[in-house]
Each structure stands twice: as structure tokens, then as C-alpha cells.
Amino acid sequence: MSFVNRLFSAINSGTKHLFKRRFTLRYPDQKFILEGEGYQYDPKNGVGIAGYRGRHILYLERCTGCSLCFMMCKGISLAIEMINLPDKQISVNKKSNFPQIDYSKCVYCGFCVDACPFRALFETNDYEVVSYDRESLLFTPEQLAVPPKKPKGTHDLKYGSRGAYHA
């Protein structure tokens, strides 16, 4: 093909996109839909259960305070710290030690979930851990125990005749 032909075909392939759907998600007005409950781990078979790896959820009633999650995170990002909550009376946790997670350090690798042998720590599909100051990124065990609000997101990647788009 000649120079002019190829130039024309280049311009043409771009111009066509004036009439195609836009491939943009207008976050935060539009939010993603994330399937499932988040990443979980089955200690019996030693294999994870697929899901989004977002903010953690701690089941206080199952946490024994064994600090295996802390030991794992220590070599990764030092985000977990074990803190003492004397007013939390849990039969399996005599010393009342629970993990607290600093989300300014966490990399969401999920290896603390893999390390927990009691199914007490999982990850949810809450990906909006943001704040104006560092202090509010420190999640205490009580905050981690709160299940995240169901995301209102409805937008998903769609493939149509006029291109791929978020809708």
C-alpha cells in the first residue's frame, strides 16, 4: 500500500472510534461489581477459595490469638500487630490477643489468610480503604470484625457490537 493509503487507513481506524462506546468507568460515581465474598482459605485442604483480595474480615469468635498471621506478615510488610483487648472475652482466646492491620502498609497479598489455621481471618471484596489521614487506616480488631457494606456497584465489563465498555 502506498504512503497515502496507509495514512488514510490509520486516520480512518481512529475516526471510527468516534462512534464506538467509551471504555471508561466513571469511578467513584460508577462502581465495579465484584462477585463473591472475597478470598478465603480452606486450611484442611490447604488451598484457597477464589475471590477478590480486599479489606480483611476477622471473626473474633474463632480467633485464638495464635499470632501466626502476625508471623507471616512480619516478613512481608509488617502491617499486622497483635494487640490486647482485655474486655473481649472469647473462650478460645484466653489472653485476648487479636491482630490489628495497618492498611497504609498492607499489600493485600493474602498470605495472612493462608496462615490462619482457624478460618478466623478472610479477605472481603471491599476495595475502598481510603482516608484523609493515616490514623484511620489503622483497623483495630473490632473494626476488622465489621462486615463491609454490600458494594452498590453494578458496572461490569461488557462486550457489544460497538466495542467493549463498562455498563
Added chain:
Amino acid sequence: MSTLSISVGPQHPGSGHFRIMVKLDGDRIVEALPDPGYVHRGEEKLAEYRNYIQNIPHFERPIVHDSSNILFAYVSAVEDLMKLEVPERGQYIRVVMAELNRIIAHLYYMAIYGIFVGHSTMFMWPMGDRELFIDVAQMISGQRVTFAFLLPGGVRNDMPEGVKERAEKACDYFEKRLVEYEKIFINNPLFERRTRGMGVLTKQDAIRLGVVGPTLRASGVKADLRKDEPYAVYDKLDFDIPVSQDGDSWARAWVHMEEMRQSMAIIRQALKDMPSGPVKLNLRGQIRAPSGETFARTEASRGALSFYLVSNGGMMPYRVRLITPSFRNMIAIPHILKGLLLADLPPAFWGLDYWPVEADR
């Protein structure tokens, strides 16, 4: 002859902190010396104080958008030490993730290439289309960039429902898009005028300098570890290795684009042939590798990536040596930049797909 020395960088001349000291005679580059080391993090030393699992998120950091491929080499080395046999389904899922990552990294390359030659459409399109593959990878692994998905002994979790359909749709759509990429970018006469015959690395030079990956294949050498030393299940999959004889910057862009086609073919086959079964060995407790040493390498998106691992029987590696493809390709920078105009430096430099963080480790 009076020359002028200028420093390109070190503040992020493309991708990560890195400097090229350029000596100019008028507008011509007479000498260009790379000056790496600005993003050295000591990943090799850090690895000596972390156990085999804790090292996984750390080893992703040098190449975040190609994380599965660097972990592929690492877990292969650990499995080699521990004499583990990975279940077949785990191997197939690994290959799918590695190829998704290759496409994601190559699209990133195309996007930066576009902006380096002043083609902003070519920046927007690949950055948008990366989303198609990130979406599939997120369904499988639960993360969008640093997947931390490969483990010694297999992969972390099985694929959820619907990955296959989603991946097929993404591939179908992206195959059509690649034709448009060809029209607007690769075969665009303006892009060809900027890059044809520029930064040429002949076949002999490429072999002599020891470059790897798409740079080597663009210089006419058919070398790809997925074919030459097939690891995982690559020997059961049918794919081609695109090779160009030109050795210039244009050929490098072309090789990257054709590799994305081949990666999609691999993903389709791997998803089709995937057997059922376990995805991971159940290794109880801490991972301890018996003492010994090993060497494992895989074909990452930028070329051959090798891990040399020494263990003394403990929970942590005794010594890790990581040789990344960008480190091997850095030697070509003075070679290809010499004699070019200063204005041609960005496309010629980016054609190499040099990633400072990966080279500095």
C-alpha cells in the same frame, strides 16, 4: 571537536529512575552511557531474611506488571530444590496466568511506545485494553496487578466459574483490536518513518552482546525458552515464535505485537485442554528446602529470567541471585543509541523495553 554532555534522567525518563549520560556533537549522539542503580532495593539480600512464602510478594516488586512470570521462575527454583511435582491443572493455570501477564506487560510497552513517539491514541488504547486481561486475571487471582498467585507446589486457588467464557470474549475482542493497532500504529507510515532503520542491532551483535527476549528475536534469532527448554506444559501447546530479520526499533514493536497474538492462542488452548484435579500440593507447615543449589529460568515478557537459589536446609534461602532480562539488555543501550539524533533517543531507547526497576532489582 567540542561535545556537549547532557543527562537524560534520572527522574523517570520513561519507566523508573534511570539516567543515560549522552554526549552530543551538534545534534548527533556520539556516546550514550547508561547509569543504573537509582531503584536498587536489594531484593536478593532481603530474600535471605524471609522464608520461601514471604519472599513471594517481595519478588513481585521488581516487575509488578509481569509478576506471574518472575514468580514462575522463583517457584520453579524452589520446587526444583524440594523435588516437588506440581499437579497438572496447577501447571495449566500457571501458564494461563503467565500468558495473561505477558499480554498485560506487552500492552504497557505499546502504550509507552506510543507516547514516546508522540502518538497519544496509542497510549490510550493499549492502556484501556489492558483492562480486558486484568479483568480475567483478577477473576482468577483476586488481584489486579500484583497477583501473588504462584506458590511452591502449585497455585493459590482454583479458577472460579466463568473464567473461560470471559477469557474467550476478551481474546475475540482483542484480536479485532490488534488489526486496528496495526493500522493506526505499526503500519502507520509516520511511525515507520520514526523507527525504521533506527537503533539497528544486527544478528551477530545481538548474539555477541547477549541480549534476550523480544530484542533478540527482533534481530533474527529464534530463541525462546518456552520452546528451547519447555517448562510447565509449554511443550503440549502449539504456538509460534515471531522473529524479524530487521533488528530495528520498528521490528521490536512488531515482535511485541505478534507475541500478544501467540499468547492469546496459548491461553485459548490451555483453557481448552485444562484437566480437572487438584491445583496445589498440600504442603503442611513451614516450607523447608533441603540443602543444595539450583538454577531455574523462564521466559518472562522481556526475555529469559533466571533464579539461582542456594539453600542450607533452613526455612529461608541462603543466597538468591536474580538475573533479569532488562539487566541483560542494558548493554545494548550504548550500542544502539550511538550515531542517532537526540530526538530519536526516546523511540530507540523504549524499543528495548528497558525497565530500570527490573534491572536494578
